[in-house]
Amino acid sequence: MRFDDYELLVTLDKEKTLRQAAEKLYISQPAVSQRLKTIENYWGVQIFIRTKKELIKTSAGEKIIEHAKQIVETEGLLKENILINKNQVEGKLTIGVASLLGYLIMPDLLRKFLKEYPNVNVQLEVGSSSKIIENVDRYHLAIIRGNKILNLENELLFTDEHYLVAPKNRNLEDEPLIEFQADPWYINQMKQFFETRFNEPYNPQLYVDQIITCRELLLKGVGMTVLPSVITDTMDLTQFHTEKVEVDNIPLLRSTYVSYDNQMLELPQVKTFLKLLEDEYK
CATH class of the missing domain: 3.40.190.290 (D-Maltodextrin-Binding Protein; domain 2)
Structure with a gap:
């Protein structure tokens, strides 16, 4: 069942009639009646007894509607939480980094980053640049030495003599x-x-x-x-x-690049770590 099917059951239980539920949901009464029949066919039981005065829940209907209420409430809370934390820097951040850089630059960078953003879970994989490039699809960011990675954004961090x-x-x-x-x-x-x-x-x-x-x-x-x-x-x-x-x-000379897919910048934790890299090395 779709979320709006559960929402329809909750609205029918609250409004008690097909007409009032239709007005509440801004759809036609025949559409409400048809959707209710489809939902009852899905469960294989009658959820409401239709009377001239109001809808009356069956015993099976009470259980189904209680389930529907929990789903609607849970999704509502989740949407609210996502909205509140929309721009929060949290979640998972995966970084593939060349071995040399993993030893030399990542400890200080991660110390600064995690002190500022303790709700980010960092997964760090250290290996040769060729290995990181080979597995680049596994990372939000790749920090490599030598050549740029094809088909990705490549920002020069620094060049060594x-x-x-x-x-x-x-x-x-x-x-x-x-x-x-x-x-x-x-x-x-x-x-x-x-x-x-x-x-x-x-x-x-x-x-x-x-x-x-x-x-x-x-x-x-x-x-x-x-x-x-x-x-x-x-x-x-x-x-x-x-x-x-x-x-x-x-x-x-040997160059160090941070490489990434532009779409990854939609993730606040990725965008924030990239900004830290740029501030440190550009």
């Missing part, structure tokens, strides 16, 4: 080279830089799956690698040898 970082006062040629997992274009840029800088084949001795692990190895005095400024900004570089990375005299 890159630096060769190694322990200070050591012979760089003797330091083991650390390579972290990244897309082929990025690895090729590092390869070109190292081969030009050291005039020998690119030959990493350490392989790690996360760029953040490179930082931890460097802090322990192990190896050398290339790091983006989003990482080097978290380090005391006075303790390290650093060089800006260029390939063919062009600085190596």
